[in-house]
Amino acid sequence: MKRNPFYQITFETLAMQPHIISQTEKFSISRESFLFKEFSFDFKKPMISDANLFVLCVSGNATIVVNFVEYEVRPNLIVVILPHYIFQVVRQSDDFKIDFLAVGYDFITTISYKQVLAEIVSLVQKQSYFDLGEDGYLEFRNISQLIVSQYKLPQRYRDSIVKSLFDVLVYKMSGWFLENTNQSLDNFQTRQEEVFRNFTSLLFFNFKEHRTVKFYADQLFITPKYLSKVILAFTGKTSMDWINDITVAAAKALIKTSEMTIKEIADELNFPNSSFFGTYFKSKTGMSPLQYRSI
Numbered sequence: 001m002k003r004n005p006f007y008q009i010t011f012e013t014l015a016m017q018p019h020i021i022s023q024t025e026k027f028s029i030s031r032e033s034f035l036f037k038e039f040s041f042d043f044k045k046p047m048i049s050d051a052n053l054f055v056l057c058v059s060g061n062a063t064i065v066v067n068f069v070e071y072e073v074r075p076n077l078i079v080v081i082l083p084h085y086i087f088q089v090v091r092q093s094d095d096f097k098i099d100f101l102a103v104g105y106d107f108i109t110t111i112s113y114k115q116v117l118a119e120i121v122s123l124v125q126k127q128s129y130f131d132l133g134e135d136g137y138l139e140f141r142n143i144s145q146l147i148v149s150q151y152k153l154p155q156r157y158r159d160s161i162v163k164s165l166f167d168v169l170v171y172k173m174s175g176w177f178l179e180n181t182n183q184s185l186d187n188f189q190t191r192q193e194e195v196f197r198n199f200t201s202l203l204f205f206n207f208k209e210h211r212t213v214k215f216y217a218d219q220l221f222i223t224p225k226y227l228s229k230v231i232l233a234f235t236g237k238t239s240m241d242w243i244n245d246i247t248v249a250a251a252k253a254l255i256k257t258s259e260m261t262i263k264e265i266a267d268e269l270n271f272p273n274s275s276f277f278g279t280y281f282k283s284k285t286g287m288s289p290l291q292y293r294s295i
Helices: 011-015 114-126 133-152 155-181 191-206 213-219 224-235 239-257 262-268 274-285 289-294
Strands: 007-009 020-024 027-030 047-049 052-059 062-066 069-073 077-081 086-092 097-103 129-131
Touching: 007 011, 011 020, 011 027, 020 133, 020 155, 027 133, 027 155, 052 133, 062 077, 069 077, 086 239, 097 133, 114 155, 114 191, 129 155, 133 155, 191 213, 191 224, 191 239, 213 224, 213 239, 224 239, 239 262, 239 274, 239 289, 262 274, 262 289, 274 289
Parallel strands: 007 047
Antiparallel strands: 020 027, 027 097, 047 086, 052 077, 052 097, 062 069, 062 086, 077 129
């Protein structure tokens, strides 16, 4: 079985956090706003989650990278991280405080508003953060606290009430996000965006075995030149930049969070040998794998 090169956040690990309520299956919520640095995770390392994460900035600020796109986070902004997205916190102020929600797909399998949820996913695939404005910010916090208050009630009705309140939050988020983007969803399904989403999806599953633009272009039935042109226009980075970024992020995660030798990491990432891997890593980071492990 292949190791996942990114540190994983699961519902089980979230349930161990002191500020998180995880009494409803596949649904976690912060009891109250709390300082982000009080999480036990080291978010400076690349992370990946099996949940839909909603992080509302209450105070302070931070620099967060989601799928290698950098966002500056401040109060009233909400960051949405979909399952299997790669993210890390590059910088955070001492007073960076958040409200937090984590929702699994199992929790929302019976919902009747799949189209609304699909709209939110489409918007999040376009960008991972949204400015709710003061009114949206207050509504999100009020609904969140109303959900938290249900955990004081007997369990008999609690989970149904929690799901109903989350339904309300989903409809509200759809409106806030659409207003924030100031675009209709019909404009989102452009050919460029389709190519971008399919490219990144393929990349996350194949980067260990395939690190050429031609491979991904072939999989998408387009030319390498067209793929490179689309990705550069859509993200400001080349296709090769994306391939290198995810490879280096995976390497950093394995170097820092595992006890694997450099040779084992080179094998895991399908480099010909540890020497080739070391040269590649140093060319991208300015230091050798062992130097990076020691800092």
